[in-house]
Amino acid sequence: MKTTRTYVMRERAERAERTRERVLTATVALGYSRPLAQLTLQAVADRAGVSVQTVLRQFGTRDELIAAAIEHEQGQVRDDRVxxxxxxxxxxxxxxxxxxxxxxxxxxxxxxxxxxxxxxxxxxxxxxxxxxxxxxxxxxxxxxxxxxxxxxxxxxxxxxxxxxxxxxxxxxxxxxxxxxxxxxxxxxxxxxxxxxxxxxxxxxxxxx
Known part of the structure; x- marks a missing residue:
């Protein structure tokens, strides 16, 4: 029983991490392609294929989402640049x-x-x-x-x-x-x- 519960918890955590990554990727893509004033939670949610509530649950606020996306993208750029x-x-x-x-x-x-x-x-x-x-x-x-x-x-x-x-x-x-x-x-x-x-x-x- 304990093993089953551990597996379920791990699967939920992995699913949440995949959702988080999808939301961050969507935020970065939208940030590059449109004025940042149009970077709304609804636009991000639509592109990521999730609900606005899911975005809020993962990141709290729009400002926190943008800050997380900036950190995520800058880390990617640092990793990619030789x-x-x-x-x-x-x-x-x-x-x-x-x-x-x-x-x-x-x-x-x-x-x-x-x-x-x-x-x-x-x-x-x-x-x-x-x-x-x-x-x-x-x-x-x-x-x-x-x-x-x-x-x-x-x-x-x-x-x-x-x-x-x-x-x-x-x-x-x-x-x-x-x-x-x-x-x-x-x-x-x-x-x-x-x-x-x-x-x-x-x-x-x-x-x-």
Whole structure:
């Protein structure tokens, strides 16, 4: 009897976790595809295939749902982004795969941050996440630079989402051409960084 009860409880917990994941996935997808003001509990529930009451039972309030979705998505982005200082090509490739998947939605959210608190709660940590990625992916070059903060700033700018948008959307270039231009910007920044006194010489990017 105890074994049966344990199994039932475990099954309920797993079902609740699957529902939670579905609701979070629905929230993230809607957040990328429409103004955040339209991110209602009913819209989330409809997309996730559950009731509004289920959403409330899982997360409490709309604000708590959005906060959980932000944390969930940022964790996913951190896991997906390669930041390998020994393989610049792989690091940039993973960044551009992310931009292809999420870039348009991220641009849409950035356009709302001045008046939409939920957007600002996404974009601030997003910028910090990108800067952290740059610091890990380009660690040797930054460590060797005379001004580490300036080197980081330049590499953040060269790999910024709006640079991808400029080439990919505004210019209408294909993926390969966009990747080549961003790589050229990165290479130019790396080549221009003055080394600090006594710093180990930064190795240039390996051809890809």
């Amino acid at each position: 930041a390998d200082p020994d393989d610049l090509a792989a690091s940039l490739r993973s960044l551009l795969v992310e931009y292809e998947r999420l870039g348009d939605g991220m641009i849409r959210i950035l356009g709302q941050e001045e008046w939409e608190p939920a957007a600002a709660a996404i974009t601030g940590p997003g910028r910090a996440l990108h800067r952290s990625w740059v610091m890990r992916a380009f660690a040797p070059a930054i460590a060797a630079a005379a001004d580490a903060a300036a080197a980081t700033d330049l590499l953040v700018a060269a790999t910024d989402l709006y640079v991808w948008k400029l080439f990919r959307r505004d210019r209408g270039l294909g993926r390969d051409a966009t990747a080549a231009r961003i790589r050229a910007l990165v290479d130019a920044v790396l080549a221009s960084l003055p080394s600090g006194p006594g710093a180990p010489e930064a190795s240039g990017p390996s051809p890809s």
